[in-house]
Amino acid sequence: MAVGETVFPQMPVIKGLRLGTASAGIKKPGRRDLVVIDVPEGASVAGTFTRNAFCAAPVQVAKRHLAMRCEQGLAPRYFVINTGNANAGTGAAGMRDATASCDELARLAGVEGEAVLPFSTGVIGEPMPMERLLGALPQALEALREDGWEAAAEGILTTDTRPKGATRTLTIDGETVNIAGISKGSGMIQPNMATMLGFVATDAAISQQRLEAMLREGVSRSFNCITVDSDTSTNDACMLVATGQGATLESDEALEAFRTALDEVLVELAQAIIRDGEGATKFVTLHVEEAASRQEALDVAFTVAHSPLVKTALYASDANWGRILAAVGRAPVADFDVDRVVIDLGDVRLVEQGGRADGYTEAAGSAVMAGEEIPIRIRLGRGDAEATVWTSDLSHDYVSINADYRS
Amino acid sequence: MAVGETVFPQMPVIKGLRLGTASAGIKKPGRRDLVVIDVPEGASVAGTFTRNAFCAAPVQVAKRHLAMRCEQGLAPRYFVINTGNANAGTGAAGMRDATASCDELARLAGVEGEAVLPFSTGVIGEPMPMERLLGALPQALEALREDGWEAAAEGILTTDTRPKGATRTLTIDGETVNIAGISKGSGMIQPNMATMLGFVATDAAISQQRLEAMLREGVSRSFNCITVDSDTSTNDACMLVATGQGATLESDEALEAFRTALDEVLVELAQAIIRDGEGATKFVTLHVEEAASRQEALDVAFTVAHSPLVKTALYASDANWGRILAAVGRAPVADFDVDRVVIDLGDVRLVEQGGRADGYTEAAGSAVMAGEEIPIRIRLGRGDAEATVWTSDLSHDYVSINADYRS
Numbered sequence: 001m002a003v004g005e006t007v008f009p010q011m012p013v014i015k016g017l018r019l020g021t022a023s024a025g026i027k028k029p030g031r032r033d034l035v036v037i038d039v040p041e042g043a044s045v046a047g048t049f050t051r052n053a054f055c056a057a058p059v060q061v062a063k064r065h066l067a068m069r070c071e072q073g074l075a076p077r078y079f080v081i082n083t084g085n086a087n088a089g090t091g092a093a094g095m096r097d098a099t100a101s102c103d104e105l106a107r108l109a110g111v112e113g114e115a116v117l118p119f120s121t122g123v124i125g126e127p128m129p130m131e132r133l134l135g136a137l138p139q140a141l142e143a144l145r146e147d148g149w150e151a152a153a154e155g156i157l158t159t160d161t162r163p164k165g166a167t168r169t170l171t172i173d174g175e176t177v178n179i180a181g182i183s184k185g186s187g188m189i190q191p192n193m194a195t196m197l198g199f200v201a202t203d204a205a206i207s208q209q210r211l212e213a214m215l216r217e218g219v220s221r222s223f224n225c226i227t228v229d230s231d232t233s234t235n236d237a238c239m240l241v242a243t244g245q246g247a248t249l250e251s252d253e254a255l256e257a258f259r260t261a262l263d264e265v266l267v268e269l270a271q272a273i274i275r276d277g278e279g280a281t282k283f284v285t286l287h288v289e290e291a292a293s294r295q296e297a298l299d300v301a302f303t304v305a306h307s308p309l310v311k312t313a314l315y316a317s318d319a320n321w322g323r324i325l326a327a328v329g330r331a332p333v334a335d336f337d338v339d340r341v342v343i344d345l346g347d348v349r350l351v352e353q354g355g356r357a358d359g360y361t362e363a364a365g366s367a368v369m370a371g372e373e374i375p376i377r378i379r380l381g382r383g384d385a386e387a388t389v390w391t392s393d394l395s396h397d398y399v400s401i402n403a404d405y406r407s
Numbered sequence: 408m409a410v411g412e413t414v415f416p417q418m419p420v421i422k423g424l425r426l427g428t429a430s431a432g433i434k435k436p437g438r439r440d441l442v443v444i445d446v447p448e449g450a451s452v453a454g455t456f457t458r459n460a461f462c463a464a465p466v467q468v469a470k471r472h473l474a475m476r477c478e479q480g481l482a483p484r485y486f487v488i489n490t491g492n493a494n495a496g497t498g499a500a501g502m503r504d505a506t507a508s509c510d511e512l513a514r515l516a517g518v519e520g521e522a523v524l525p526f527s528t529g530v531i532g533e534p535m536p537m538e539r540l541l542g543a544l545p546q547a548l549e550a551l552r553e554d555g556w557e558a559a560a561e562g563i564l565t566t567d568t569r570p571k572g573a574t575r576t577l578t579i580d581g582e583t584v585n586i587a588g589i590s591k592g593s594g595m596i597q598p599n600m601a602t603m604l605g606f607v608a609t610d611a612a613i614s615q616q617r618l619e620a621m622l623r624e625g626v627s628r629s630f631n632c633i634t635v636d637s638d639t640s641t642n643d644a645c646m647l648v649a650t651g652q653g654a655t656l657e658s659d660e661a662l663e664a665f666r667t668a669l670d671e672v673l674v675e676l677a678q679a680i681i682r683d684g685e686g687a688t689k690f691v692t693l694h695v696e697e698a699a700s701r702q703e704a705l706d707v708a709f710t711v712a713h714s715p716l717v718k719t720a721l722y723a724s725d726a727n728w729g730r731i732l733a734a735v736g737r738a739p740v741a742d743f744d745v746d747r748v749v750i751d752l753g754d755v756r757l758v759e760q761g762g763r764a765d766g767y768t769e770a771a772g773s774a775v776m777a778g779e780e781i782p783i784r785i786r787l788g789r790g791d792a793e794a795t796v797w798t799s800d801l802s803h804d805y806v807s808i809n810a811d812y813r814s
Contacts, residue, residue, distance in 0.1 A: 053743035054736030054761070089732050091762030124729025125763050229715040234733050308636040308715075308801075312809035322531025325496050326641050329461030336460035354461065355498030356532050394715075395810075399803050402719035 002161050003275040003283040003372050003392070009167050011149040012178040014201040016040035016243035019148030021155040024136035026129055027084030027122060032155035034133065036105065036140040037079040037199060043243045044205075045075040046212040047117075048219050050236035056088030057098040058118040059235060065102065065114040070208065077115040079239065080105050080140075081197065082122070082133055083158055083184075088234040089125040097128045104134045108141055121158055121184065121197055121235050153182040156197050159401060160184050160276050166268035168261040172254045175247035177204045179258075181265050183238075185228070185273030198223060198238035198269055203246030204258060214259050215240040222266035225298075226390045227305050228277040229398070274390045279398030282314045283373050289386045290379045296333055297387035300378060303331040311394035314374060319365025321350040328378060340381030345369070409568050410682040410690040410779050410799070416574050418556040419585040421608040423447035423650035426555030428562040431543035433536055434491030434529060439562035441540065443512065443547040444486040444606060450650045451612075452482040453619040454524075455626050457643035463495030464505040465525040466642060472509065472521040477615065484522040486646065487512050487547075488604065489529075489540055490565055490591075495641040496532040504535045511541045515548055528565055528591065528604055528642050560589040563604050566808060567591050567683050573675035575668040579661045582654035584611045586665075588672050590645075592635070592680030605630060605645035605676055610653030611665060621666050622647040629673035632705075632796045634712050635684035636805070681797045686805030689721045690780050696793045697786045703740055704794035707785060710738040718801030721781060726772025728757040735785060747788030752776070 018038040026033045039045060047066050049059050069076050080101055087094045102116035109116075120128070143151075153163035167180045181200030206214075219238055240262075249258050275283050286305055291297035304310055307327040313320035324343055329336070343351035346368035351357055368374065425445040433440045446452060454473050456466050476483050487508055494501045509523035516523075527535070550558075560570035574587045588607030613621075626645055647669075656662050682690050693712055698704035711717055714734040720727035731750055736743070750758035753775035757764055775781065 052733060052736040053738075053740065054732050054745045086729075089729050089758070089762045091760055094762065124727075124733060234729075234736060306713075307638050308805070309638045309809055312806055315806065316810035318810070322493075322496050323638075325461050326459060326531060326638065329459040329641060330638070331460075333460065338461050351496070353498055355496045355501065394806060396803055396806050398715070399719055399722065399801060399806055402716055403723035403725070403802075 003280050006162055006164065006272055006275060008150050008153065008163050008165050011147070011165060011167050011180045012169055013146045014178055014180050014243055015203045015245040016043065017201050017241060018144040018146050019152040020140045020143035020145065021148065021151045022136040022139035022143060024082065024132045026082055026132060032151060033083045034136050034140050035081040035152045035155040036137070036144065037081070037152070038144050039075060039077055039079070039241050040243050040245065041077070043075045043241055044208040044211045046208065046215040046240045048215060048238050050233060052234045054089060054234050056086055056120060056234045057090055057094035058087050058120045059237060060095065061098040061102065062117040062119060062237060065117050068114045075208070076117045077111045078105055078109060079117050079119060079199065080137070081119040081156055083156055084122040085120060085126055085128050086122045086124045086235050087120040087128045090127060093127060097130055100130060101133060105137055108137055119197060119235070119237055121156065124234060149180055149182060156182065156184045158184065159278060162276055164269055164272035164276065166265045166272070168265055170257060170261050172247060172249060172257050173251070177247050177249070177258060178202060179261055179265050181269050183269035183273055185276065196233055196236055196273070200239070200262070200265060201241040201243065203243050205244035205246065205248040206242040206258070210255065211240055211242055214262060218259070218263045218266045221263065222270040225388060226270045226274050227302060228274065228392055271390055274392050277392035278401045279395040280392035281372070281395050282393040284314060284391045284393070285375045286378070286389045286391065287375070287386065288378045288380065290381050290383060291385040291387070292383040294385045294387055296382070297385050298389065300328055300331040300333065300380065301387050301389035303327050304376070304378070305389050305391035308394055314393035315395045317366065317369040319345060319350070319362065319369045321345070321356065321365070324376065325351055337381070342379040342381070344377040346375050410687050413569055413571065413679055413682060415557050415560065415570050415572050418554070418572060418574050418587045419576055420553045421585055421587050421650055422610045422652040423450065424608045424648060425551040425553050426559040427547040427550035427552065428555065428558045429543040429546035429550060431489065431539045433489055433539060439558060440490045441543050441547050442488040442559045442562040443544070443551065444488070444559070445551050446482060446484055446486070446648050447650050447652065448484070450482045450648055451615040451618045453615065453622040453647045455622060455645050457641060459641045461496060461641050463493055463527060463641045464497055464501035465494050465527040466644060467502065468505040468509065469524040469526060469644060472524050475521045482615070483524045484518045485512055485516060486524050486526060486606065487544070488526040488563055490563055491529040492527060492533055492535050493529045493531050493642050494527040494535045497534060500534060504537050507537060508540060512544050515544055526604055526642070526644055528563065531641060556587055556589060563589065563591045565591065566685060569683055571676055571679035571683065573672045573679070575672055577664060577668050579654060579656060579664050584654050584656070584665060585609060586668055586672050588676050590676035590680055592683065603643055603680070607646070607669070607672060608648040608650065610650050612651035612653070612655040613649040613665070617662065618647055618649055621669060625666070625670045625673045628670065629677040632794065633677045633681050634709060634796065634798050635681065678797055681799050684799035685808045686802040687799035688779070688802050689800040691721060691798045691800070692782045693785070693796045693798065694782070694793065695785045695787065697788050697790060698792040698794070699790040701792045701794055703789070704792050705796065707735055707738040707740065707787065708794050708796035710734050711783070711785070712796050712798035715801055721800035722802045724773065724776040726752060726757070726769065726776045728752070728763065728772065731783065732758055744788070749786040749788070751784040753782050
């Protein structure tokens with residue numbers, strides 16, 4: 001199941017960056033499950049990673065290698081990504097395996113081991129089939145090409161039903177700037193500092209510090225504002241590469257124009273994860289306004305987004321405003337005056353003054369709920385902060401996918 | 408669906424307390440949906456109520472009437488409980504209706520309006536069919552009897568599949584003390600200061616302050632330690648009555664013996680709600696030990712208990728320890744050293760030192776998961792605080808029940 005149709009966009013070349021895929025047979029034979037990304041010398045790289053305390057071995061190694069390279073004033077040179085096995089909960093053996101992947105790719109490519117960052121997604125707690133993974137690395141390196149985005153987007157999927165890509169091309173100070181990105185998600189999605197996996201690149205030249213700040217800010221309003229099932233993965237990571245082989249962005253205006261386009265790419269990739277969320281039949285935009293703080297707006301939005309009763313009502317296309325109201329009412333908000341709360345479903349006023357809005361009819365609510373895209377707007381009457389969170393519904397398919405597979 | 412078999416116990420008479428039921432036809436004709444409980448003069452009464460900011464009209468009226476009576480040194484004289492309609496999200500009309508129920512029962516029984524506490528459970532946001540409710544009050548009063556517990560337990564159910572009762576009889580200082588209680592639950596269950604509805608009574612004489620303290624403490628380790636779906640109802644309430652027509656409990660030893668038995672009754676009623684949780688096929692006991700504080704232990708336990716991925720794995724009888732580990736890892740615990748975490752599934756060691764335990768086999772894990780009662784023990788290695796939380800799994804039936812009905 002997935003909501004709406006997503007066409008994988010025509011991706012621009014990001015000069016200097018190449019992507020290669022291979023079939024290592026990590027979980028099942030024949031499918032693309034290994035991706036190598038070649039980052040050119042002189043690039044800047046920023047990354048955000050899961051906050052799950054049980055973060056997987058590759059996340060620990062990627063963070064360490066990124067930090068080591070930054071201390072040397074260098075960027076990583078390669079990302080190696082596998083799907084089918086998360087290398088999480090694998091203890092000391094998992095750390096050895098993650099490091100060995102980096103070392104072998106480094107040997108083949110003629111770089112230092114810490115110039116390689118590893119990423120894994122898939123089943124937790126199984127030993128990585130290292131022989132197959134290492135054996136497929138040469139094939140992935142040979143496949144490296146500047147137009148390898150769509151193949152790479154397919155090569156990082158797990159239970160996702162379709163590849164996810166987003167791109168923007170803009171002109172800044174007379175020069176063309178390209179941004180391209182891919183992501184994967186599906187289940188165990190409430191990222192905390194990153195999505196499951198996201199790789200975004202631009203040909204612009206931007207300093208590492210600026211890139212880091214822009215990624216952190218952008219992720220806080222995109223990948224960190226989505227939830228399928230409130231579960232945070234052990235393997236989440238989002239990387240942003242600026243190859244530096246295109247325009248140099250230094251003025252505030254240029255950086256601001258770039259940031260706006262980057263945010264759009266990040267939001268589009270994050271939304272694509274929700275549209276393709278496990279068992280999703282609805283794409284729900286929860287917009288909370290008039291909160292005392294952004295955190296309060298996020299708290300209310302996520303409380304509603306996580307409510308199984310709201311999510312099953314969405315699945316049933318049931319405008320069950322009582323469940324939305326009950327979820328808002330249990331959000332962690334101090335001194336909550338519920339009489340000021342106003343809830344709209346699309347253009348239809350559902351709730352005001354602590355109860356059902358005057359003039360509300362089931363027919364009007366049901367008409368909005370019948371669609372695949374459901375906008376819910378909640379005004380708290382407490383201030384002027386706001387937040388937007390995107391989520392999906394809770395369907396029979398979600399239960400089937402997660403009860404029937406070891407994922 | 409429900410886990411195991413629950414036989415409604417033989418309930419003792421709680422001297423002075425009578426229960427009467429009637430069919431008011433509030434949601435569907437013919438079923439018991441109205442319960443009146445007659446509390447004798449001279450009793451003590453304590454109550455805990457939902458912390459949902461959108462608390463229903465009857466909760467607001469019950470809290471106000473209880474406070475008014477306490478200020479006068481009196482206890483309430485009647486509880487009036489209906490199922491089928493929660494009278495929540497009903498604004499000013501809902502407040503008028505809740506008060507009118509009290510006034511009419513007060514008129515029929517010859518007491519003050521504030522001597523009556525109203526309780527409602529059922530669908531949110533629909534106007535209460537007052538004519539039918541008020542019309543059935545005389546029938547419920549006529550039906551009042553000391554052995555009316557089982558009929559009352561049936562009369563407060565919503566989507567529950569069976570009535571829930573618990574009782575203890577003990578001898579304190581040579582005198583017999585009886586405790587009896589009933590509860591209802593099913594969905595929208597993560598109580599915060601109370602279950603959906605619970606009514607517990609004893610014939611002992613205990614002061615209102617002591618009763619209040621014992622109920623608060625007992626609820627914090629029973630009804631507030633269960634979760635079906637993390638949703639907190641607008642209507643939760645738990646009432647504890649001491650009719651004072653039996654033994655007088657004053658010594659520390661006597662009160663302690665009573666408290667122990669009361670806690671057992673509360674835990675049994677809370678567990679019965681989980682066993683009969685919407686779509687439940689598993690009864691899961693999450694015991695978190697070696698936490699730095701009780702709150703930390705509760706945070707970890709509830710994070711695991713709310714994880715849809717853990718709950719669907721439980722439904723599938725899949726010993727997917729990676730999902731448990733990922734849920735523990737995202738709990739709000741500062742400076743979490745995951746290498747110290749030990750997780751046991753029944754007698755089987757699942758996780759130690761950050762990964763799968765040595766010697767663990769799928770066969771051993773699957774054998775425990777095949778049962779209906781699943782004990783999970785999580786040791787954090789951070790201190791000596793602990794907490795126990797009970798939950799159910801997430802099944803197709805949960806989705807069906809909540810997607811197919813307007814509840």
